[in-house]
Amino acid sequence: LAKTTQPISxxxxxxxxxxxxxSHNNIATNDxxxxxxxxxxxxxxxxxxxxxxxxxxxxxxxxxxxxxxxxTLSLPRVSLSDTAVYYCLSTGSASKIIFGSGTRLSxxx
Amino acid sequence: DAxxxxxxxxxxxxxxxxxxxxxxxxxxxxxxxxxxQTMMRGLELLIYFNNNVPIDDSGMPEDRFSxxxxxxxFSTLKIQPSEPRDSAVYFCASSPPGPWDTEAFFGxxxxxxxx
Numbered sequence: 001l002a003k004t005t006q007p008i009s010x011x012x013x014x015x016x017x018x019x020x021x022x023s024h025n026n027i028a029t030n031d032x033x034x035x036x037x038x039x040x041x042x043x044x045x046x047x048x049x050x051x052x053x054x055x056x057x058x059x060x061x062x063x064x065x066x067x068x069x070x071x072t073l074s075l076p077r078v079s080l081s082d083t084a085v086y087y088c089l090s091t092g093s094a095s096k097i098i099f100g101s102g103t104r105l106s107x108x109x
Numbered sequence: 110d111a112x113x114x115x116x117x118x119x120x121x122x123x124x125x126x127x128x129x130x131x132x133x134x135x136x137x138x139x140x141x142x143x144x145x146q147t148m149m150r151g152l153e154l155l156i157y158f159n160n161n162v163p164i165d166d167s168g169m170p171e172d173r174f175s176x177x178x179x180x181x182x183f184s185t186l187k188i189q190p191s192e193p194r195d196s197a198v199y200f201c202a203s204s205p206p207g208p209w210d211t212e213a214f215f216g217x218x219x220x221x222x223x224x
Contacts (some may be wrong), residue, residue, distance in 0.1 A: 043215025044200075044202075044213075045215070046213065070154060096157060097213050098154055098166060099154070
């Protein structure tokens with residue numbers, strides 16, 4: 001399974017745009033990039049998934065360049081409630097969903 | 110749908126006792142995952158099932174851990190005998206059938222404390 005690397009922690013302020021980058025140099029051709037969010041005392045929650053270029057939903061945007069060796073999760077105008085751990089995963093047909101260490105995002109007033 | 114349902118939400122037990130955690134996946138989902146989360150080790154995949162069949166149990170820490178999925182709507186994770194180092198939050202997740210996209214839906218977790 002392709003390994004992903006992301007920053008351990010990030011800090012930002014309310015109203016800012018936050019970009020979390022993830023490296024996946026050995027991503028397989030059939031793998032998707034998937035991001036999850038986890039609040040304290042809750043299970044992870046699916047945020048967004050993409051294969052190439054840009055995907056946007058009501059929560060976030062995901063940018064994946066043509067070489068697919070990295071991806072960037074973009075959270076527009078964050079609020080205090082976006083404080084959470086964000087996981088970047090490479091997922092494919094093996095159906096085995098493996099989580100790394102994640103990025104602990106702290107939003108300040 | 111009520112989502113993935115786990116029970117109990119909290120469990121406190123004495124070392125050496127048997128512990129059984131339960132999970133009801135979302136109807137129609139054909140993959141089920143058991144995870145364990147601790148501060149030290151993060152979120153670890155213990156075992157996953159596809160169509161009720163265990164596909165990969167390489168994450169099960171030792172023989173004291175066992176998991177079953179007798180039907181599509183129920184799974185158990187058993188620890189016998191339990192030890193203090195088993196204290197953790199145990200999550201169950203399920204995902205729908207699909208070729209590549211793997212969106213897993215997690216339950217609220219069971220917080221296990223072994224004293």
